[in-house]
Amino acid sequence: MLKDPSLFREAALVGGDWIAAGEHGLVVTNPASGARLGRVPMLGAAETQAAIAAATAAQAEWARRTAKERSEILRRWYDLVRANADDLAHILTLEQGKPLVEAKGEVLYGASFIEWFAEEARRVYGDVIPAHAPDKRIVVVKQPIGVVAAITPWNFPNAMITRNAGPALAAGCAMVLKPAEQTPFSAIALAILAERAGLPSGLFSVITGDPPAIGGVMTASPAVRKLTFTGSTATGILLMRQSADTVKKLSLELGGNAPFIVFDDADLEAAVEGAIISKFRNNGQTCVCANRIYVQTAVYDAFAGKLAARIAALKVGDGLEADTTFGPLIDDAAVDKVSAHIADATAKGAQVTLGGKRHALGGTFFEPTVLTGVTQDMDVAREETFGPVAPLFRFDSVDEVVAMANDTEFGLASYFYTRDLARAWSVGERLEYGMVGINTGLISTAEAPFGGIKSSGLGREGSRYGIEEFIEIKYLCFGGIQ
Ligand SMILES: NC(=O)C1=CN([C@@H]2O[C@H](COP(=O)(O)OP(=O)(O)OC[C@H]3O[C@@H](n4cnc5c(N)ncnc54)[C@H](OP(=O)(O)O)[C@@H]3O)[C@@H](O)[C@H]2O)C=CC1
Numbered sequence: 184m185l186k187d188p189s190l191f192r193e194a195a196l197v198g199g200d201w202i203a204a205g206e207h208g209l210v211v212t213n214p215a216s217g218a219r220l221g222r223v224p225m226l227g228a229a230e231t232q233a234a235i236a237a238a239t240a241a242q243a244e245w246a247r248r249t250a251k252e253r254s255e256i257l258r259r260w261y262d263l264v265r266a267n268a269d270d271l272a273h274i275l276t277l278e279q280g281k282p283l284v285e286a287k288g289e290v291l292y293g294a295s296f297i298e299w300f301a302e303e304a305r306r307v308y309g310d311v312i313p314a315h316a317p318d319k320r321i322v323v324v325k326q327p328i329g330v331v332a333a334i335t336p337w338n339f340p341n342a343m344i345t346r347n348a349g350p351a352l353a354a355g356c357a358m359v360l361k362p363a364e365q366t367p368f369s370a371i372a373l374a375i376l377a378e379r380a381g382l383p384s385g386l387f388s389v390i391t392g393d394p395p396a397i398g399g400v401m402t403a404s405p406a407v408r409k410l411t412f413t414g415s416t417a418t419g420i421l422l423m424r425q426s427a428d429t430v431k432k433l434s435l436e437l438g439g440n441a442p443f444i445v446f447d448d449a450d451l452e453a454a455v456e457g458a459i460i461s462k463f464r465n466n467g468q469t470c471v472c473a474n475r476i477y478v479q480t481a482v483y484d485a486f487a488g489k490l491a492a493r494i495a496a497l498k499v500g501d502g503l504e505a506d507t508t509f510g511p512l513i514d515d516a517a518v519d520k521v522s523a524h525i526a527d528a529t530a531k532g533a534q535v536t537l538g539g540k541r542h543a544l545g546g547t548f549f550e551p552t553v554l555t556g557v558t559q560d561m562d563v564a565r566e567e568t569f570g571p572v573a574p575l576f577r578f579d580s581v582d583e584v585v586a587m588a589n590d591t592e593f594g595l596a597s598y599f600y601t602r603d604l605a606r607a608w609s610v611g612e613r614l615e616y617g618m619v620g621i622n623t624g625l626i627s628t629a630e631a632p633f634g635g636i637k638s639s640g641l642g643r644e645g646s647r648y649g650i651e652e653f654i655e656i657k658y659l660c661f662g663g664i665q
């Protein structure tokens with residue numbers, strides 16, 4: 184039950200107008216029960232064009248406001264998100280499945296990006312550069328890039344929106360958002376609160392419906408100057424290709440294949456806790472989740488035993504039930520991928536030491552799984568599992584494990600545990616990843632730059648760098664100065 188039922192709305196926001204779902208809308212279901220939650224409208228190219236036109240008009244006025252005015256409205260949005268965090272978490276758990284406590288954590292994490300960028304809005308400083316001639320002066324100003332299109336995934340239905348809308352709106356941009364079809368109600372609730380906070384009409388649209396039609400207009404439109412996307416590498420590449428003709432600025436937050444390395448001098452208890460957080464957050468459905476766990480031979484058996492024992496004590500269930508740690512997977516395709524990775528690994532010699540199959544609860548519930556004896560020739564070594572499978576690889580030397588960790592097309596997050604300071608520095612430098620967690624399994628925070636290299640994407644989100652993604656640099660050259 185929501186304290187404020189009006190936060191659950193079966194409608195999309197297009198250029199300041201709410202469009203109701205109607206009986207032909209897209210049906211959204213609860214992954215824990217399969218129960219129908221509601222409908223959202225099936226929109227396409229025409230509505231996307233309308234939203235972009237409204238955004239273009241609203242953005243010009245928004246950009247003229249002072250940074251302090253924009254900051255104050257964002258601050259109100261932040262306050263409203265926090266004040267309604269229980270309701271937002273409830274909606275999030277219903278449509279995504281993650282446990283309520285984790286959903287509330289995401290809502291507060293999401294709010295922290297609005298807060299951070301409300302603060303950063305007032306610190307978008309320019310520059311004065313010593314000139315190349317006595318009669319010249321060089322000044323650099325920073326201006327909002329304009330209308331931004333955003334496409335976000337189902338695994339973090341709140342925070343992946345605020346992490347982009349926060350800096351975009353702070354910088355003076357407008358945003359047209361397409362949330363994932365499985366989790367539109369979290370996006371819609373955020374839009375309702377943004378309206379209540381005083382965000383100008385048309386500045387922020389939420390369009391639900393046909394992905395290729397919406398994405399096609401977003402990428403083809405010359406009025407959209409920036410596309411930010413979080414999701415699979417395949418869709419990211421498609422959108423990048425589609426954006427080429429209009430030469431858009433891009434932020435792409437794509438797949439990962441995170442290594443998690445446990446050296447034999449590590450604090451083993453801490454490493455087990457870090458592995459649980461890193462591997463099983465959101466039931467393994469996070470792009471920074473540990474995908475490959477490399478354990479040095481001397482501590483391999485001890486680590487494997489402790490990890491399996493800790494996980495076995497955690498509960499699988501509906502996210503709305505108290506004490507649930509592992510909710511359902513998002514859909515049958517996710518269960519199929521997890522099952523296929525386990526089948527491939529066991530066919531090539533890995534052993535299942537915990538879990539390994541669908542959970543007795545049925546539906547898309549899956550047993551948290553630990554695999555031992557995993558090797559580099561198995562699918563889990565190359566592909567993101569995006570599910571609750573912890574594959575344990577064995578290694579002997581630093582050079583060997585760094586080579587194995589870097590042997591992937593991806594470069595998002597990586598983790599390692601050691602007590603040796605020199606090793607911490609050198610391994611941290613040698614890992615080819617955008618983010619490295621050293622003696623921690625949780626690296627995400629509004630203060631730090633989140634993002635990857637190689638096929639994991641382009642750009643950084645959060646931190647003082649995050650707002651730069653929504654800004655153009657302009658250089659003013661003054662001449663004729665006596
Ligand atoms: N980096 C990350 O955080 C994420 C990674 N993934 C990875 O991707 C796999 C597949 O998940 P999936 O949800 O299918 O990921 P997708 O990349 O297909 O979906 C992400 C977003 O892109 C949208 N989208 C899909 N196709 C198009 C298109 N042609 N034009 C415009 N938008 C489009 C989706 O819309 P719609 O939902 O309406 O189809 C959704 O909003 C996962 O198993 C996981 O490995 C998934 C989610 C997040």
Ligand SMILES: O=C(O)CCCC(=O)O
Pocket residue numbers: 338339343413436468469470471627633
């Ligand atoms: O999987 C993702 O893309 C979301 C990452 C969540 C985080 O910020 O840690």
